[in-house]
Amino acid sequence: MFQALRRKFMLVNMLLIFIILSAALLGFYFITWLSSEQSATRLISTYMSMPLGEIHSSSDTPHLFISEIDVATYDYIQPLIDSNIFKYFKTSYAHDSFSSSQTNNILSEVVAKDDIAARIKVDDRYYKYQKQKINGERIKIVVLDVTTAIQHLRSTAFTLVAIALVSLIFVYFVSKLITELSVKPIEEMFERQGEFFSDISHELRTPLTAAITNLAVIEANKTETVQSQEKWVGFLKDQLDRLVNLVNEMLYLEDIGSGIHNETNERINFSELVEQQIKGLSAYINEKGLGLSVCIQKEVYYHGELEALTRLVSVLVDNAIKYTPEGGSISLNLAKADRRVYLTVENSGEGIEPEDLERVFDRFYRVRKSRSRNEGGQGLGLAIAKSVVEKYGGTIRITSTVGANTIFSVELPI
Numbered sequence: 001m002f003q004a005l006r007r008k009f010m011l012v013n014m015l016l017i018f019i020i021l022s023a024a025l026l027g028f029y030f031i032t033w034l035s036s037e038q039s040a041t042r043l044i045s046t047y048m049s050m051p052l053g054e055i056h057s058s059s060d061t062p063h064l065f066i067s068e069i070d071v072a073t074y075d076y077i078q079p080l081i082d083s084n085i086f087k088y089f090k091t092s093y094a095h096d097s098f099s100s101s102q103t104n105n106i107l108s109e110v111v112a113k114d115d116i117a118a119r120i121k122v123d124d125r126y127y128k129y130q131k132q133k134i135n136g137e138r139i140k141i142v143v144l145d146v147t148t149a150i151q152h153l154r155s156t157a158f159t160l161v162a163i164a165l166v167s168l169i170f171v172y173f174v175s176k177l178i179t180e181l182s183v184k185p186i187e188e189m190f191e192r193q194g195e196f197f198s199d200i201s202h203e204l205r206t207p208l209t210a211a212i213t214n215l216a217v218i219e220a221n222k223t224e225t226v227q228s229q230e231k232w233v234g235f236l237k238d239q240l241d242r243l244v245n246l247v248n249e250m251l252y253l254e255d256i257g258s259g260i261h262n263e264t265n266e267r268i269n270f271s272e273l274v275e276q277q278i279k280g281l282s283a284y285i286n287e288k289g290l291g292l293s294v295c296i297q298k299e300v301y302y303h304g305e306l307e308a309l310t311r312l313v314s315v316l317v318d319n320a321i322k323y324t325p326e327g328g329s330i331s332l333n334l335a336k337a338d339r340r341v342y343l344t345v346e347n348s349g350e351g352i353e354p355e356d357l358e359r360v361f362d363r364f365y366r367v368r369k370s371r372s373r374n375e376g377g378q379g380l381g382l383a384i385a386k387s388v389v390e391k392y393g394g395t396i397r398i399t400s401t402v403g404a405n406t407i408f409s410v411e412l413p414i
Contacts, residue, residue, distance in 0.1 A: 002187050006179050013175035021167050025160045032156055036149045044117075044130045044142045047094065052140075055092035063145030064094040067107060074111070074139050081108045089141075097145070106143055119146070126150045207239040207246070214239065249380045268309060270300045270341060274334050277313045284321055291329035300336045302414065304392060312388045313343070315381040316408050320347035323406070336414070343410040352400040360398055361386040385410075 043062055047055070052068055067089040069077075077085045086104035098106075102123065109120045110129050117130040125147045132140050214236040218229050274296055285292055302309065320330045328348040335342050352360065359365045364379035385408075389396040394412040 002183060002190075005186075006183050009183060010175045010179040013178050014171050017171045017175060018168065021171065022164060025164055029153075029156060029160055033153055036146075036153060040128050040144055040146055040149065044128065044144055048130060048132055048140065048142050052090065052092050055094055057093045057096045061094040063097050065091055065098055065103060065143055066094070067091040067103075067141045067143070068134075068138050069141075070138050071133070071136070077111060081112050085111065095145075107141070110141055110143065207243040211236055211239040211243070246380075249384065265304055266306060268302050268304060268306055270302045270309065271296050271298055271334060273306075273309060274313055274332070274343070277310070277317055278332065281317055281321060285330070288321065288324070289326050290321065290324055291327075293329065293331035295332070296334045297336060300334060300341060302341055302412065308388045308391065312385050312410070315385040316343070316345040316410070319381060319408075320345050320406075323347060324349050339414045341410075341412040341414060343412075344407065346405055346407040348405050351402040351404055351406055352398070353402060357398055357400060361396075 043064070047064060047066055050066075052066055055066055068091075069089050073088050077088050084104055085107060086100055089107060091103060105122050106120070106127055106129075109122055110131065113120070116132070117128075119126060119128045121127075125145060127143050128146045129141060129143045132142075134140050214232045217232045218236070221229060278292075278294060282292075317330075317332065320332075324330055324347040330348075331344075331346045333342070333344045361382050363383045386396050389410055389412065392412050394410060396411075397409045398406065399409070400406040
């Protein structure tokens with residue numbers, strides 16, 4: 001699927017880039033051609049307005065000549081264009097590059113054409129001319145040699161075609177790079193989505209299977225009293241509670257991540273909230289024999305939703321306790337500075353491998369797949385913590401040293 005997507009995306013990229021490149025090259029050629037045409041037209045118009053006697057030949061002037069003929073004679077020579085008609089014209093040269101025979105051939109071509117202005121080719125050279133009737137009595141013809149300009153345009157065209165062909169190779173590699181950069185995140189997303197559905201199906205299947213098993217045991221002993229089957233009923237209740245908690249966590253995560261979460265913001269004493277969470281888990285901390293270091297700045301207030309901020313603190317502290325080995329230590333710091341609230345939770349322990357650090361906030365992701373579900377929870381806590389932090393425009397980071405410690409750092413703007 002992704003190979004086909006890559007091919008299509010690459011084809012679209014190449015086509016788009018090549019169209020833009022071709023448009024730019026054609027635009028450049030058109031501007032060059034238009035500039036050449038306008039320059040020739042202005043030059044011809046300038047000499048057309050000059051009296052014939054004021055034209056002086058010079059090596060610095062354009063390759064151009066001017067011829068005049070009265071109207072009656074012009075009509076007379078129409079059938080004679082294949083013979084020597086040069087003698088009927090009064091001609092002045094702005095450049096000495098024209099011979100009499102060459103001038104005669106050019107004038108023959110001009111007289112043969114009905115166009116007032118056009119471009120002709122004579123003796124492998126190109127000329128642009130313009131005819132104009134003066135006072136109804138004379139016809140004035142200005143002829144400009146544009147061979148150099150035509151050759152320059154052709155050279156420009158060949159150069160642009162060469163650039164276009166070479167650019168195809170460049171466009172290919174650029175398109176390949178862009179395609180890879182564009183498709184790779186989608187591919188990774190699909191992989192993570194596949195893992196997500198695999199994990200969620202496992203998370204849902206485990207309690208459902210256990211609940212069904214317990215129900216089967218109860219049904220197999222229908223004659224027994226509820227009290228005698230209290231153990232199976234208790235197991236059933238535990239699995240159903242686990243299932244309900246999992247669904248509630250997923251709904252909350254989806255709700256807060258959608259941006260349409262209904263909330264009641266209030267001014268919260270963040271210092272007291274953190275202290276209460278620590279006190280609520282103190283029994284668990286003591287049971288594991290963990291060392292605890294707490295540094296909480298007094299009167300740190302934050303405007304937000306109490307449930308969301310409570311979940312944030314609870315997730316980070318609970319995560320630290322779960323993954324700190326017996327006899328290990330936990331430290332927690334809360335402070336306010338520069339209109340920002342800083343919360344840091346550090347725990348000693350195994351640490352996290354570098355390749356896992358970027359994924360610890362993914363839903364259902366566990367650093368150690370072999371870790372039991374009971375120890376690792378449902379795998380949604382850190383995803384919820386990240387969603388809460390991002391909801392308030394903050395950042396959450398994790399740093400870890402394998403075999404030493406793990407540190408979660410939260411920064412919330414006030």
